[in-house]
Structure formats: structure tokens, C-alpha cells
Amino acid sequence: MKNNIKERRKKEKREERSLTKVQKKEHGQKEAEQEAEQEAEQEAEVESSELEELQEELEEKRRLADDYLSRLKYLQAEFENYKKMVARERERYEASATEGLVKSLLPIIDSLESGLATANANVKRSEGESSFVKGIELIYKDLMAVLGREGLKPIKAVGEQFDPYKHEVVTAVVDDGLPEDTVVEELERGFLLGSKVIRTAKVKVSKAKKK
Template identity: 35%
Template structure:
């Protein structure tokens, strides 16, 4: 029995060793699983940070593109309407030229002076026209509050309702922008 006992002890020792190895393997497996889980969690955190940074980058790029577009549009508008302030300053002088030209000339000297004034007025209008300034047509047109400023209402059978009867002060546009609306009398 001693041999059997030894064999049984040997088998039992081997089983114990196998169980110990299995326990160590399971322990290592548990440690590896815990490490894997920790690594997966780190990967998810890093992926979240990366996604957040990518979103911020995309927003910054979009903001910059919007800034460039707004800046370009402002530059185009500034270029398009660059002469608006000088035109606004010149309009009262142009009004005075037109009032002066309405004087009846009795002498040759006055007629000559009026001709000179008319030439200057024409040159001034040509220069303004090159910049994109044009007079707003008013008399006979339907009243448009975007182009005309009504200062009086009259009753005139020769004109239809809401038609401009008389222009009291010329209005002007610079390209597509009204610089000064026409002051008009409107038929009721």
C-alpha cells in the first residue's frame, strides 16, 4: 500500500499543483481583465476629449470663415458706397445751382453767367453720375415712401391718386441706396 499511497499522494499533489496553477491563471486573467477594462475606460476618455477638441476646431474654423465673409462684404460695401459722404456734402451746392439757374435772365451778362453756371452744374452732374449717383424721378410717378418724402397733399384732377404732382427738392440715389429722398407734393 505504500506504493499506492505514494501514487495517490502524487496524484493529489499534482491535482493541488494544477489547482494552484489554475488559481494563478485565473488571478492573472482577472488582473488582465481589470487592466483591459482600465485601458478601455482610458481609451473612451481620450476619444471623448478628441471629439470635443475636433468640435471646437470645427466651430473655430466656421467662425473664421464667417468672419472672412463678413469682412469681405463690408469691404465691398465700403468700396461701393465710398463716395456717399462727399456726395451728401455736394448735394446742397447742386440744389443752389439749380435754384440759381431758375432766375430769369434779362441782360446779356446775366444770360452769359447763367450759361457758365449751367456748364458747371452739368460737369458736376457728370462727375456724380460716374460715381453712380442718379436723380430720382418723381413727377408723374406713383408715390413710393422708399424714394419720396411727402410734404404736402393736393387735389389735382390731372393726376391719379397717390401720384407725385410736384417735386419740391430733388432726391438722389447712389447705386441702389437712397441718399436723399425727393420732397414731393402728392395727389390725394
């Protein structure tokens, strides 16, 4: 009987020890699982924080890129405006230089035209004089052709209605057969350079007889 009791107690103690080991093992597993979960949560928090930082950095870089792009577009527009301004200034300078040169040649044109008119009025010319006059005529034609390519053209005068922008009245003559202020004679040729008047034509105009 006593032996049975002892055996039962030993068995209970063994069961208790076995149960304790199982409990300890299970407890250890739970602790390990909890630690693993905590580590996973910490890693997730770190990853989330790093992701937020990366997103902030990316957003900052986007803002900088937009700012640089805006500045680049502004500089491009400024450069285009600068090029246009330089082109306009160059055109004005070239036009001014051309105008100055052409104006300086107008007295020479006047002299050539006057000389040719006088020479052509003299019908009795020697062969040498005729050759000389022809040479002057060629020079005159070449000069007018060159200036014509630069935009020089004579102002229409005789038969035209007086235009204060193109004509300068030197004298008037009574002529009832013409409308008043009709140009009847050109005393000095006027010229246009392109559409700009660089010298008005000096003219004689008609006037009606006073009643």
C-alpha cells in the first residue's frame, strides 16, 4: 500500500516536472515570439521613417527642379528678347549708316545729272567729247543701279499734286489750265530711301489767276 502511494507521488512529481518544462518551453517560445514581433515593429517603424524622409527629400528635389526650370525658361525668354533687341539695333545702325552714305552721294548725283544735261544739250561734240560723255553716262547709270539696290528711288514730281511731305515749293506760276498746286517743274530731284524721304523735291507749282 505504502509502495503504491510512493509510486503515485513520484509519478505526480515527474508529471509536475514535465509540465513545468513544457510550460517553460511554451513561455520561452512566447517571449521569443514577442521579441520577434517587437523587432519587426521596430524595423517597420524605421523603414516607415526612412520612407518618409526619402519622400520629403524627393519632394524637395522636385521643388528645386521646378524652380530651376522656371529660372531657365525666364533666362531663355530674356536671351531671346536680348537677341531681338540686338537685331533691331543692328538694323537701325545699318539703316542709319546707309542713309548717311546715300545722302552724301546726292550732291554727286546732282553734279552728274547737271553735267550730262549740259553735255547732251551741246549737239556739236567732237568724237572724243562724245566718248567722254558716254563714259560719264555709264558711271551715272552704275551708281544709280547700286543705290537703287539699297532702296534709293526718285520722288515723282512733274504732273503730281503737291505733297508737303515729298515736295518743297520754291516758286509758283499762274496756270489756269492745271489744277492748283500741280507740280509743273522739278528744280531739284527728291529721293526716297525705302519708304523714307531723305530729300524733298524742290518744285514749281501752278496757281490759279486771282479774280
